[in-house]
Amino acid sequence: xxxNLALVWRRIPQRYRLIGSLCESCNEKFFPKRHFCPKCxxxxxxxxxxxxxxxxxxxxxxxxVAPEGYESMAPYYLAIVKLDEGPLLLAQIVDCEDDEIHIGxxxxxxxxxxxxxxxxxxxxxxxxFIIDN
Amino acid sequence: xxxxxxxxxxxPKYRIKVDEIANVWGEEGERIKNGLGLIEKSVPxxxxxxxxxxxxxxxxxxxxxxxxxxxxxxxxxxxxxxESHPYAVKPTATIVQEALGFSPNVYSADLEFACKAGTTAxxxxxxxxxxxxxxxxxxxxxxxxxxRPMDALEYSAGAGSxxxxxxxxxxxxxxxxxxxxxxxTPDFWRRQHAEFPSHxxxxxxxxxxxRHVISATKKLLERTKTTVNDYDYFVFHQPNGKFPQLAAKxxxxxxxxxxxxxxxxxxxxxxxxxxxVGLANVLDNCKGNERIFVCSFGSGAGSDAxxxxxxxxxxxxxxxxxxxxxxxxxxxxxxxLSYGMYAKHRGKLKGLED
Numbered sequence: 001x002x003x004n005l006a007l008v009w010r011r012i013p014q015r016y017r018l019i020g021s022l023c024e025s026c027n028e029k030f031f032p033k034r035h036f037c038p039k040c041x042x043x044x045x046x047x048x049x050x051x052x053x054x055x056x057x058x059x060x061x062x063x064x065v066a067p068e069g070y071e072s073m074a075p076y077y078l079a080i081v082k083l084d085e086g087p088l089l090l091a092q093i094v095d096c097e098d099d100e101i102h103i104g105x106x107x108x109x110x111x112x113x114x115x116x117x118x119x120x121x122x123x124x125x126x127x128x129f130i131i132d133n
Numbered sequence: 134x135x136x137x138x139x140x141x142x143x144x145p146k147y148r149i150k151v152d153e154i155a156n157v158w159g160e161e162g163e164r165i166k167n168g169l170g171l172i173e174k175s176v177p178x179x180x181x182x183x184x185x186x187x188x189x190x191x192x193x194x195x196x197x198x199x200x201x202x203x204x205x206x207x208x209x210x211x212x213x214x215x216e217s218h219p220y221a222v223k224p225t226a227t228i229v230q231e232a233l234g235f236s237p238n239v240y241s242a243d244l245e246f247a248c249k250a251g252t253t254a255x256x257x258x259x260x261x262x263x264x265x266x267x268x269x270x271x272x273x274x275x276x277x278x279x280x281r282p283m284d285a286l287e288y289s290a291g292a293g294s295x296x297x298x299x300x301x302x303x304x305x306x307x308x309x310x311x312x313x314x315x316x317x318t319p320d321f322w323r324r325q326h327a328e329f330p331s332h333x334x335x336x337x338x339x340x341x342x343x344r345h346v347i348s349a350t351k352k353l354l355e356r357t358k359t360t361v362n363d364y365d366y367f368v369f370h371q372p373n374g375k376f377p378q379l380a381a382k383x384x385x386x387x388x389x390x391x392x393x394x395x396x397x398x399x400x401x402x403x404x405x406x407x408x409x410v411g412l413a414n415v416l417d418n419c420k421g422n423e424r425i426f427v428c429s430f431g432s433g434a435g436s437d438a439x440x441x442x443x444x445x446x447x448x449x450x451x452x453x454x455x456x457x458x459x460x461x462x463x464x465x466x467x468x469x470l471s472y473g474m475y476a477k478h479r480g481k482l483k484g485l486e487d
Contacts, residue, residue, distance in 0.1 A: 016232040050234070072477065072485070073179055095146045095178060097468075111188040111232050112180040123219055125184065125228060132457075 008124055013048075015126035018109060020087065022049035031087040053109030054132065055083040060093065060101055069115040077101055081129055092128040100131045108132040135262035136304030137441070138206065138269065139450065141193025142295040142413035143186050144400050144463040147176040149475045151288050157472045158283050165288055170374020174291040174401025176470055176478050177277045183215045184225045186294035187275040188232040190406075193458050194271065194296045195233065200453035201446075202303045208233070210240040210258050210270030214250025214405045216323070216330075217276045218243050229273065240267065247321060248370055249431025250274065251295065251405040256437060258299045259308050269300035276404035281329035282481060289373050291401025295409035305447040306416070306425075308439055310357055314349035315435025322433065332432075338376070341434050346370065346380050349436035350428050357440060361386050364440075365423040368394030368411040370430035372402045393418055394427075399464050405431075412441070414460045421445035 013019040020031035024045040028037065031051060037044025060079035063070075070076070077093040079101070093101060094110060107129040114126040150173045152162035166172055177186070191211075199205045211230040218225045226241035240261070244250040251274015258270035275294035280287035299308075320341035323330040333341075346369055354360060361367075367390050369377035374397050381391045394411035397403075403410050408429040415425055421444055428438040456462050476482050 012231055016228075017234055094180065095468075111185050111192075112178070113182060113185060114180075123182075123184075125232070128180070 005122065008122065015114070015124075016111070018051040018053055018127055020049050020051055021046050029085045029087055031083065031089050051083050051085055051087075053127070055081045055107055055129070057093070057101060057103055057105045057107060058082040058088055059103060079107075079129070081107055093131065094128045095130050106132040134307055135259045135299055135301055136307040137297050137416075138300045138303050138305060139194045139198035139201070139298040140296065140413050140416055141190045141197060141458060142293065142406070142410045142460045142463070143190040143193065144175050144293040144403070144410070144460070145177045145181055145186070146466055146468050147178060147470050147478060148173045148467045149176055149470050149472070153469075153472050153475075154288055168375070169285075169288055170378065171289060171398045171401060173399065173469075174289060175293055175403070176475055177292040179478055181292070182219045182277055183213070183217050183275045183294070184219050184228045186277070186292065187213050187215075187225065187229045187273045187296065190275065190294040191229060191233055191271055191273060191296040194298045197450055197454050197458050198298055198303070200455075201449040206269045206298055206300065208235050208269040208271045208298065209238055209267040210261055211235065211273070212242055212244055212254035212257055212270070213273045213275060214244040214246070214252070214254045215275050216245055216247055216250065216404055217278050218245070221325075233271070240270075246435060247431035247433050248276075248372070248402075248404045248407055249429040249435055249437055251409050252427070252429035252437040252439070255297055255299065255308070255409075255439070256311055256313070259311070262299055262301055268302070269298060272297045272299060274405035274407075274409040276406055278402070278404045279329050279479065284329070286330070286332065289397070289402045291397075291403050293400055293403030293406040293410050295406045295413050297409065303446060304444065305450055306441050306443040309442050310353065311437060311439045312349055312353040312356060313435060313437045314345055314352060316345070318345075318432075318434035320432045320434055337372075337432070341432060342370070342372065342376055342430050343380060343383070345434050345436040346428050346430050347383055349438040350380075350384055350426070353426075353438040353440065359440075361390075363424060364426045365390065366394055366415045366425045367391050368408055368415055368425065368427045370408045370428065370436070371395055371397035371411060372407070372430075374398040396460070396464065410460065416443070416447065417459050417461065419443045419447050420451065421447050
């Protein structure tokens, strides 16, 4: 089955470069992107914002039973990462050993394959994180 | 005059030892290690390929530039040299340029010339900058090449990437001159749809690697009226640990001038990345005013030779770079795999979805 190509393509800036949003009125940053500031409502001024890709582990788990498309990567770490600029996001922590990950561990973005649409379909790339020693 | 403004090299975390592969095939590890001059090779992570490694090495180059010169470089050209592009049709370069944030005003393309596609990208970008067409461009050599199980190449086919940011502003090294030497020599190839490359065994040596590397090196030395003594370091394409040492011997180059640029013994042959990763390791240890001679080799076959003159600007990079910008960090960071795990990482298991 071919995945929705338009959907994947629309998410490229967010997945490749961590492009989110900034509300210039209240300085709040959002990831993923928002078109509307929930705080400032119609007074908000939303524009694109590139996150640095630095953050820390807010919480994490080790996934042993992976969903479809991720089976070969198991076991792997899935974490809620708190970006240095504020927002929280869900991401895989790669190249990571059991004794390296802990709540508060510094991480930085890495560019990796997210999944492949079968043997002949599109390869989806995006951000994951690695421990930043 | 165009030159290198920044650079970065990336090697995945995973390694497999020659002994581990040799055990599977009933070979003597010691004999193979001595024959090839390497002890282990790098293996890409399960979610890594030529595109992801190209992005990582380019991000290092761009971060280094930004930290050293307090401004970011916008590249208008991205060329990725590789023989393991993730797609047969669809460029790796567009994935890389998008991840680096350079779309859409970019000249981009994938290049293929076995192991010398990356240095050819350097020549193209250097010329584009010199002609005034672009301000900055990124030349990348990156590969996650496959070695057929049980074949000699299985011991050496590694994974790695190197990126060179080339421009006129804030150059840390100048490409003083370059020369290319190529002929139609069928020493190594991979046909359309073939999973693994084939090679001519001993034929890859004298008529292929040595003829091209030595001819290109000699011609460029002749043309510039320089000798081996005029250079501090030599970097040759390194399909294994032995070939560059033998080429150096034939050219009368002392061992200490090639040691720094010879990284294949620890990470394996990174194909299109090989001579560029070696150059990155030399640059990592430069302080300014060094002269480096680089000669790549791509099967099929050809060599690009360069004379690179490092200037005092490299000290700015030295003062501001982070530990993870240096190749040493990636060489030391490693996790050994069993042959079974290696087979899984490389998708060598029959019936396993890619």
